[in-house]
Each structure stands twice: as structure tokens, then as C-alpha cells.
Amino acid sequence: MLWTRRSFVKVTLSASAATFLPCLVRSYFPRFPREDDPTDESLTEARHYEKLPYKKIRCVLCPRECVVDDQERGYCGVRENRGGKYYTLVYGKPCTWHVDPIEKKPLFHFLPGTKAFSISTVGCNVECHFCQNWQISQIRPEQSTDYIASPLEIARAAYYTGCESIAYTYAEPVIFYEYMYDCAVEGHRRGVRSVMISNGYINPEPMRQLCDVLDAVKIDFKAYTERFYSNVCHGHLRPVLDTLVLLKEIGIWFEMVYLVIPTLNDSPDEIRSMCRWIIEELGPDVPLHFTRFFPQYKLRNLPPTPVKTLERAWKIAKGEGLNFVYIGNVPGHKAESTYCPSCGRRLIYRIGYMTEVEGLRDGRCVYCGREIPGVWK
Amino acid sequence: MDRRDFLKRAILGAALGPGLLRPTIAGTRSRVVVSVGKGRLDEGAVGVLLDRGIEVLFGAKAKDVWQELFGPGDVVGLKVNCLAGRGMSTRKELVGAVARRLISAGVRPEDIVIWDRANADLRKAGYRTNRGGNELQCYGTDEVGYYPALIQHMSVGSLFSRILIEQCTKVINLPVLKDHGICGVTLGMKNFFGAIHNPNKYHDNAGDPYIADLNTLPFIRQKTVLTILDGLLAQYEGGPPYMPQWTWPFGALLLSKDVVALDYTGWQIIEKKRAEKGLPSLREAGREPLYILTAADPQHRLGNADPSLIEVIYV
Numbered sequence: 001m002l003w004t005r006r007s008f009v010k011v012t013l014s015a016s017a018a019t020f021l022p023c024l025v026r027s028y029f030p031r032f033p034r035e036d037d038p039t040d041e042s043l044t045e046a047r048h049y050e051k052l053p054y055k056k057i058r059c060v061l062c063p064r065e066c067v068v069d070d071q072e073r074g075y076c077g078v079r080e081n082r083g084g085k086y087y088t089l090v091y092g093k094p095c096t097w098h099v100d101p102i103e104k105k106p107l108f109h110f111l112p113g114t115k116a117f118s119i120s121t122v123g124c125n126v127e128c129h130f131c132q133n134w135q136i137s138q139i140r141p142e143q144s145t146d147y148i149a150s151p152l153e154i155a156r157a158a159y160y161t162g163c164e165s166i167a168y169t170y171a172e173p174v175i176f177y178e179y180m181y182d183c184a185v186e187g188h189r190r191g192v193r194s195v196m197i198s199n200g201y202i203n204p205e206p207m208r209q210l211c212d213v214l215d216a217v218k219i220d221f222k223a224y225t226e227r228f229y230s231n232v233c234h235g236h237l238r239p240v241l242d243t244l245v246l247l248k249e250i251g252i253w254f255e256m257v258y259l260v261i262p263t264l265n266d267s268p269d270e271i272r273s274m275c276r277w278i279i280e281e282l283g284p285d286v287p288l289h290f291t292r293f294f295p296q297y298k299l300r301n302l303p304p305t306p307v308k309t310l311e312r313a314w315k316i317a318k319g320e321g322l323n324f325v326y327i328g329n330v331p332g333h334k335a336e337s338t339y340c341p342s343c344g345r346r347l348i349y350r351i352g353y354m355t356e357v358e359g360l361r362d363g364r365c366v367y368c369g370r371e372i373p374g375v376w377k
Numbered sequence: 378m379d380r381r382d383f384l385k386r387a388i389l390g391a392a393l394g395p396g397l398l399r400p401t402i403a404g405t406r407s408r409v410v411v412s413v414g415k416g417r418l419d420e421g422a423v424g425v426l427l428d429r430g431i432e433v434l435f436g437a438k439a440k441d442v443w444q445e446l447f448g449p450g451d452v453v454g455l456k457v458n459c460l461a462g463r464g465m466s467t468r469k470e471l472v473g474a475v476a477r478r479l480i481s482a483g484v485r486p487e488d489i490v491i492w493d494r495a496n497a498d499l500r501k502a503g504y505r506t507n508r509g510g511n512e513l514q515c516y517g518t519d520e521v522g523y524y525p526a527l528i529q530h531m532s533v534g535s536l537f538s539r540i541l542i543e544q545c546t547k548v549i550n551l552p553v554l555k556d557h558g559i560c561g562v563t564l565g566m567k568n569f570f571g572a573i574h575n576p577n578k579y580h581d582n583a584g585d586p587y588i589a590d591l592n593t594l595p596f597i598r599q600k601t602v603l604t605i606l607d608g609l610l611a612q613y614e615g616g617p618p619y620m621p622q623w624t625w626p627f628g629a630l631l632l633s634k635d636v637v638a639l640d641y642t643g644w645q646i647i648e649k650k651r652a653e654k655g656l657p658s659l660r661e662a663g664r665e666p667l668y669i670l671t672a673a674d675p676q677h678r679l680g681n682a683d684p685s686l687i688e689v690i691y692v
Contacts, residue, residue, distance in 0.1 A: 067558070069616075071460060071618050072618070073577055077575065143519075
């Protein structure tokens with residue numbers, strides 16, 4: 001090669017860029033501005049509502065189907081009727097964001113060991129007495145000084161922080177549906193996937209549409225009794241069961257978490273009935289995480305779940321035929337890891353959020369070749 | 378206070394009885410005064426209605442009652458209801474008349490706080506927000522925030538306005554007489570939804586028992602000295618937003634020391650108007666305000682919802 005001054009400069013600049021750009025990318029840290037005035041509401045029209053006479057509306061996003069008068073808000077507190085049009089007040093206004101391991105969601109069969117750019121806005125469409133994020137889920141937009149971040153900026157931030165996915169999590173993403181949807185679209189344009197961490201309290205049509213842009217869903221299944229749902233969560237069981245069946249029908253990857261709360265939803269009979277329902281309606285390969293309760297919010301009068309109770313639930317679920325049962329919030333427990341249901345060998349080793357894929361290749365057990373369901377690449 | 382004042386107040390106090398500020402106990406008879414006016418109701422005319430109502434309610438001269446109830450050192454919160462804008466919020470004329478009487482009783486203007494949930498709501502209703510200085514204070518909870526500890530009580534778990542918890546020593550509750558599309562009616566008890574951070578969570582089952590539970594909290598019960606229901610313009614359908622086609626110029630103030638009796642009376646007035654207009658009763662409409670009855674049950678004992686124990690006096 002004959003060196004000219006031009007080619008020398010070109011090669012030098014290229015080499016410098018190749019050396020330093022990855023460093024710049026690694027040190028990228030999203031800086032979303034904070035809103036100046038929390039009462040200055042950004043307004044984006046909601047997507048799932050019906051107009052009624054006298055400027056009323058009916059929200060059909062979630063099973064509550066709130067009928068909302070002019071100037072009033074729905075149960076979630078983040079959607080408001082203005083003159084007969086329904087608006088979301090939290091579009092583009094996450095109250096928090098973090099880069100989390102995907103195992104924190106928890107999603108154990110979805111790109112293990114990767115990072116998820118995790119966001120949430122304020123608000124929720126249920127009120128679980130044990131909510132661990134009540135400081136954001138149970139408030140209204142004007143009570144929080146939020147960040148301002150468009151879907152494009154979220155997608156970029158996820159990409160540049162090396163996240164494989166955007167997770168809609170912490171509070172309840174159903175209530176920031178429009179924002180979630182648009183973030184997922186922008187994410188896909190950059191090869192970043194999207195996962196929804198939800199209570200599953202959503203109507204079928206919005207859920208169906210959302211699945212077009214999501215890659216995985218985790219459902220917090222609160223209990224297998226209507227009494228628990230109505231008394232402890234101010235919701236209902238049936239719509240959540242319907243959502244789970246719908247996810248199965250659509251074919252999107254999903255996992256379930258069951259927070260075991262002493263005396264309220266930890267009876268062996270209830271857990272057995274739930275497992276039978278899962279096997280019958282969803283199949284034995286749905287990962288089920290039994291997680292440990294710690295006193296929070298309005299439920300401070302109960303102790304943390306004894307590990308033995310979790311282990312009992314784990315045994316029941318395995319005994320009923322579920323293939324992938326986990327114990328969560330007990331770092332170091334052997335039931336955090338993934339084992340092959342055929343040969344019993346450990347495939348993914350986990351301690352807390354540290355993950356090592358040991359025995360899985362191309363979605364199969366390297367020891368016996370059994371297919372392990374999930375999204376692995 | 379000179380010797381003459383001291384004697385006057387001592388005698389008045391003895392005459393009115395030590396129970397003046399005592400919360401109403403369910404089972405004893407409650408009095409609700411409906412002070413009705415005619416014609417244009419400016420601040421002067423509303424003041425006349427107010428004085429007349431106070432005198433009948435307490436059986437003493439209005440000026441003396443105000444002085445007995447309030448005085449120097451008190452920080453008095455006037456809890457207005459401003460969500461429905463200028464059309465159907467607590468009238469400025471009423472708030473002005475109350476503030477004047479408080480000042481006459483020795484309360485400093487800067488110790489009178491006109492408040493609701495948000496500055497924007499107050500402004501929408503025509504109030505000039507102001508915080509600081511020597512004049513009347515007028516601001517929303519968003520100006521000062523919520524007391525940070527979650528207060529859990531019966532079915533309610535909420536953050537409460539710092540104005541209610543930390544600033545006011547006494548409260549005059551100034552709700553509006555109107556229909557509510559979910560809870561049936563929104564009157565005295567429901568007005569304290571404007572003091573919590575999560576009212577949207579407590580409208581299920583037409584607000585029953587949440588509204589009653591909320592009002593059993595000691596700092597609401599003990600600080601609320603008086604409830605004056607603004608019925609100058611009332612609304613019998615389509616609430617809580619302002620729907621002019623369903624309003625009527627009732628031209629009245631309703632006063633009581635028993636907020637449950639007051640709410641029950643307001644509810645009956647709205648039912649009567651609905652019947653007159655050929656509308657279904659609130660029960661038929663699926664939103665009977667049963668929280669009012671709950672507030673009177675043995676568990677809550679906030680006041681009377683039994684008409685035989687409520688003396689309604691029209692003046």
C-alpha cells in the first residue's frame with residue numbers, strides 16, 4: 001500500500017474511532033431532564049376508550065372499565081377526561097429508570113444474563129396491600145417530579161447502555177400502555193426487545209394489540225382465589241386468568257410469579273389448585289416463580305414468608321407436573337437455578353442476579369438434548 | 378382581652394356549654410340548619426344567611442359564636458371544593474364571608490388558609506392563590522406536599538395534606554351540594570377526599586365504607602369545627618363536573634356540627650329534586666350514597682343518619 005498524507009489521516013482517524021468509540025458507548029449514561037413543574041401535564045390521547053353522552057367516557061383498557069366524568073380521572077389516577085376526550089398524563093414521563101439484570105424481573109427463560117433497560121411511570125390499576133413500589137404505584141402524576149423521555153430516547157438509552165431489552169416494570173405498565181407501546185416500537189427499530197412486567201389486569205383487545213410489539217411478559221399472579229384479589233388487591237381473579245390463557249393462545253413467551261404471603265395465599269390446597277389450572281390451561285412448561293414476601297405498604301402485620309413455605313409450594317408444583325419451578329427472593333437457594341426436566345442436570349446456575357449458562361445450547365439441554373422452552377437468543 | 382371581654386367570653390362559654398367543640402355523638406339529636414336566601418347572593422347577602430344559620434344552630438349571637446369557636450393563635454383551614462371550576466365550586470362569596478368573621482373573631486388573615494388539592498383547581502374556581510405575606514392564604518396541597526408517613530386506618534391508607542396535618546389547628550369544611558356520578562352525592566364527608574393523595578382508589582362501591590372510614594381519623598374529626606354546605610347553586614344530576622342543565626338556584630347554606638346529619642339532609646334534598654325532575658332515585662341509579670349510613674353505624678359513630686334524630690330547621 002502506498003501511503004499518502006490523505007490515506008494516513010484516514011487510517012489514523014478510523015483507528016482512533018475504533019479504539020475510543022466503544023469506550024464512549026460503554027460510558028454512556030442517559031441523562032433525561034426532569035420536568036420543571038409536576039402539575040404541567042403532558043397530554044396524549046388514550047387509545048382504548050369510548051365516548052359517552054354528556055362528555056363522559058368509558059375506559060376499556062383494563063377490566064375496571066371506569067366511567068369517567070369530565071375533569072375526573074379513572075381508578076389508576078393517570079388518565080383524565082378533558083371535555084369528553086380521555087388523555088394519559090404520563091406519556092413520555094417515566095418516574096424512574098434503571099439498568100437491571102433480566103433476572104430481577106424475574107424472567108429466567110428470556111435472554112439469561114442480559115440487561116434490561118427498566119422504566120416505569122407512576123400509577124396502577126389495582127391496589128395490592130403488599131405493594132413494594134407503592135411510593136410510585138399509588139400516587140398521581142402531579143405528586144412526582146418525573147423525567148421527560150420520548151420513546152425514541154428510551155430506545156436509544158437502552159441501546160447505548162447495552163441492554164437487550166426494555167422492561168416496563170416497577171409499577172403497572174398497563175396504565176402507561178401508549179408509552180409502553182411506542183417505546184417497544186422504537187426499541188425494535190434498534191434491535192432492542194421489550195418485556196412487560198404486569199399484573200395481567202388488562203382487557204383482551206389491548207393485550208392482543210400489545211403483544212404485536214412485545215417479546216415476553218411476566219405476570220404477577222397474586223393468588224388463586226377471588227377473595228384474595230378483591231380483598232387484598234381491589235381487583236378480580238377472572239380477568240387475570242383470561243389474560244394468561246390469551247398469552248398462551250397468542251404464543252408469546254411468558255412466565256408467572258406467585259408472591260407467597262403467609263396465611264393469605266399459602267395454603268397447599270390453593271397452590272395445588274393453581275398448579276392444576278396452569279397445567280390444564282397453559283401447559284407444564286410455563287415457568288412459575290414462588291417468591292418470598294416481605295412486609296410492605298399496608299401489609300406490615302405479617303412476617304416474611306418462611307423459606308420452608310416456599311419449598312413446600314415448590315414441591316407441590318413439581319409434584320403436580322410443572323417443569324420449571326423457582327424460588328425467588330432467597331439468594332443462594334438451589335431452586336433459583338434452572339434444571340433439565342428430563343435428565344435433572346443444572347442448565348443455568350443462578351445466585352441472586354449472577355447467572356451462568358452452563359448446560360444450554362441452542363435452546364437444548366447439552367446433556368440429554370431436551371428442548372428447553374424460552375427465548376434464548 | 379380586657380376584663381369585660383374576659384367575663385363576656387366566660388359567660389358565653391358557660392352558656393353554650395363545654396360541648397360546643399365536642400364531636401357529635403351518634404344517638405343524640407342533631408340539628409341541621411338550612412338558611413335560605415332570595416335574590417342576588419353577593420358576599421353581604423351570603424353573610425346574612427351565614428349569621429342567621431349560625432345563630433339558629435348554636436342558639437347564640439353569631440359574633441359571639443365565632444369568637445367562642447375561633448380566636449388569636451388559631452390557624453383555620455377553609456376546605457373548599459374546587460374540582461368543578463367556577464360553575465360548581467365553593468362560592469367565593471361564602472369563603473369571603475367566613476374569612477371576614479374569622480378575622481373579626483381575632484384570627485389573623487395570614488392564619489386563614491383556603492385550601493384544596495391543587496393550586497390549579499383553586500385558580501380554575503376563581504380563587505387567587507397566595508402563600509406568604511399578611512393576607513389570606515390560598516393554596517393547594519401541591520404547594521406544600523403531603524405528610525410523608527403513610528397513615529393507615531380502617532380501609533384507608535393514604536398520605537395526607539400537610540395543610541391538614543401540620544398547619545391547621547382548626548378546619549371549617551365548605552363543600553358544595555351536588556350529585557356525584559359514582560358515590561351518589563359529594564357533600565361534607567367526601568370533601569376530605571381532597572386531603573389525601575389517592576382519592577381515585579376509594580370510589581369503588583360508591584365510596585362505601587372508605588368515605589366514612591376516612592372521616593373517623595382523629596385529625597379530621599377533632600379539627601373540623603363546623604361544616605357549611607354551599608347550596609347557593611346546587612346540582613342534582615351529572616356531577617361532580619358542572620352541568621348547568623341540572624343545577625338549580627337553591628340559594629341556601631346548610632350548617633351543622635354533625636357532618637353525617639348534614640350529608641343525610643343534603644342527600645334528601647337532592648333526592649327530592651331528582652324526583653321533581655322525573656329522574657330515578659340514586660338507589661335506582663345504582664349509586665345510593667350508603668356511605669352516609671355507614672358513617673352513622675356503631676363502628677363509626679360519626680353522627681346521625683336517622684331522620685328521627687335529625688332536626689332540620691329552615692330559616
